[in-house]
Amino acid sequence: MAKSESTLDRMRREAHDIFQAALRAVDPEEAILRHVKFQDDTLSIGERQFKLTDYDRVFVVGAGKADAPMAKALESLLRDRIEDGVIVVKEGHGLSLRKVQVREASHPVPNARGVQGTEELLSLVEHAGRADLIICVMSGGGSALLVAPAEGITLEDKQKVTQLLLACGATIHEINTVRKHLSRVKGGGLARLAYPATVVSLVLSDVVGDDLDVIASGPTVPDSSTFKDVVEVLKRYKIWDRVPPSVRDRVDKGERGEIAETPKPKDPAFEHSSWQLVGTNLQALIAASKEAQLLGYRALILSARIEGETREVAKVHAAIAKEIRDSENPIPLPACILSGGETTVTLQGQGRGGRNQEFALASAIALAGERDVIVLSGGTDGTDGPTDAAGAIADGHTVERARGKGLDPYDYLRRNDAYPFFEALKDLLMTGPTRTNVMDVRIFLVDRK
Numbered sequence: 001m002a003k004s005e006s007t008l009d010r011m012r013r014e015a016h017d018i019f020q021a022a023l024r025a026v027d028p029e030e031a032i033l034r035h036v037k038f039q040d041d042t043l044s045i046g047e048r049q050f051k052l053t054d055y056d057r058v059f060v061v062g063a064g065k066a067d068a069p070m071a072k073a074l075e076s077l078l079r080d081r082i083e084d085g086v087i088v089v090k091e092g093h094g095l096s097l098r099k100v101q102v103r104e105a106s107h108p109v110p111n112a113r114g115v116q117g118t119e120e121l122l123s124l125v126e127h128a129g130r131a132d133l134i135i136c137v138m139s140g141g142g143s144a145l146l147v148a149p150a151e152g153i154t155l156e157d158k159q160k161v162t163q164l165l166l167a168c169g170a171t172i173h174e175i176n177t178v179r180k181h182l183s184r185v186k187g188g189g190l191a192r193l194a195y196p197a198t199v200v201s202l203v204l205s206d207v208v209g210d211d212l213d214v215i216a217s218g219p220t221v222p223d224s225s226t227f228k229d230v231v232e233v234l235k236r237y238k239i240w241d242r243v244p245p246s247v248r249d250r251v252d253k254g255e256r257g258e259i260a261e262t263p264k265p266k267d268p269a270f271e272h273s274s275w276q277l278v279g280t281n282l283q284a285l286i287a288a289s290k291e292a293q294l295l296g297y298r299a300l301i302l303s304a305r306i307e308g309e310t311r312e313v314a315k316v317h318a319a320i321a322k323e324i325r326d327s328e329n330p331i332p333l334p335a336c337i338l339s340g341g342e343t344t345v346t347l348q349g350q351g352r353g354g355r356n357q358e359f360a361l362a363s364a365i366a367l368a369g370e371r372d373v374i375v376l377s378g379g380t381d382g383t384d385g386p387t388d389a390a391g392a393i394a395d396g397h398t399v400e401r402a403r404g405k406g407l408d409p410y411d412y413l414r415r416n417d418a419y420p421f422f423e424a425l426k427d428l429l430m431t432g433p434t435r436t437n438v439m440d441v442r443i444f445l446v447d448r449k
Contacts (some may be wrong), residue, residue: 005337014292014445023436031385038078054131060082062120065087067203071087075099086124090106113191126194148184153246165301173208210280211275230255288441298335310344311362321367336443336444339442357384357419361409375393377392382432389439
């Protein structure tokens with residue numbers, strides 16, 4: 001007789017099913033096809049319409065982890081109406097396309113391939129004219145992949161600044177504020193270079209609040225940040241004196257008005273520009289909620305805007321799960337608690353991991369001894385930090401299992417070393433590249449008493 005599935009095994013399987021439902025809801029190709037239609041030589045994007053007979057050429061450009069399937073969808077719609085195109089995607093996230101050239105580069109720290117791919121993209125954009133239509137596909141990861149250092153800034157300078165910002169616990173809004181002011185293309189720079197061509201951007205959001213000027217550092221939208229904001233970010237995290245001198249020099253000159261600011265809302269660069277949001281974290285959470293309900297859980301979405309230090313956010317989520325276990329508040333059992341957004345990790349050790357793995361580890365510690373409680377935390381892009389895992393899964397017995405293997409969970413958390421911890425327990429969430437990116441999805445399942 002086959003061994004029956006345990007409650008925890010079932011809940012683990014269901015947590016994976018819920019996560020997959022979230023991913024399906026934000027499939028980039030489907031997202032484009034929902035918002036973009038082409039019929040009778042008219043391209044409809046949201047509420048806007050573009051008569052292609054009014055344009056000499058159509059180009060497709062962009063950068064981000066999800067750009068290959070986004071461009072694939074446009075090719076399926078427009079076919080030979082696309083004259084040319086260049087997109088820059090993360091290594092391993094490319095697809096073979098007919099009209100659009102795909103260039104792969106490094107993420108989250110930029111590299112020379114990103115510079116080369118961006119120069120190809122800019123060469124195409126800068127030769128576009130008033131009678132051309134540029135469709136720009138942008139998604140998370142574009143900030144690292146679209147690399148065009150400003151005058152006086154080198155690739156090595158940008159790499160150093162990126163590493164410092166990633167390690168200090170800065171939010172993505174703060175990181176991209178800095179990036180935009182060290183670039184020729186970010187913060188509205190691409191729109192400025194493309195002018196007077198018509199530019200329409202299709203955007204898959206990977207930032208809390210879906211701020212268009214933060215997603216991929218907003219290359220085609222007005223920038224709300226300033227050089228003064230850059231100074232405040234670098235000093236707030238005590239890295240002003242650690243960034244390269246060339247960066248401090250540029251930022252100082254910018255704050256004094258000696259270097260032009262990034263383009264603002266009334267800049268002529270945006271005269272022929274428009275934007276359409278095609279996918280968000282909340283869409284993923286809603287789909288996850290529906291899947292959880294189909295599996296018999298009562299579901300509650302806490303928020304798609306969760307930020308903060310990862311391990312502290314994990315404690316709050318775990319407390320809610322325990323409250324549900326004890327009192328069925330705020331929802332009855334069996335319960336599924338969902339949240340999204342993007343937390344930050346302030347590195348204190350030299351370990352391997354990412355915010356989702358650290359979230360799962362901190363949650364496992366907080367839930368130690370709890371029965372029939374599961375937590376799964378995963379990045380929708382399939383990559384958590386500088387690892388090949390999307391995240392991890394844990395439960396109330398994770399700490400006990402770890403100690404049985406001679407692993408001290410507190411020590412691994414202290415060293416920011418969640419990857420080898422979950423690798424030893426075979427609890428890493430491995431999806432491979434998903435080719436989408438709408439931040440993170442966190443799932444807590446609490447079964448009946």
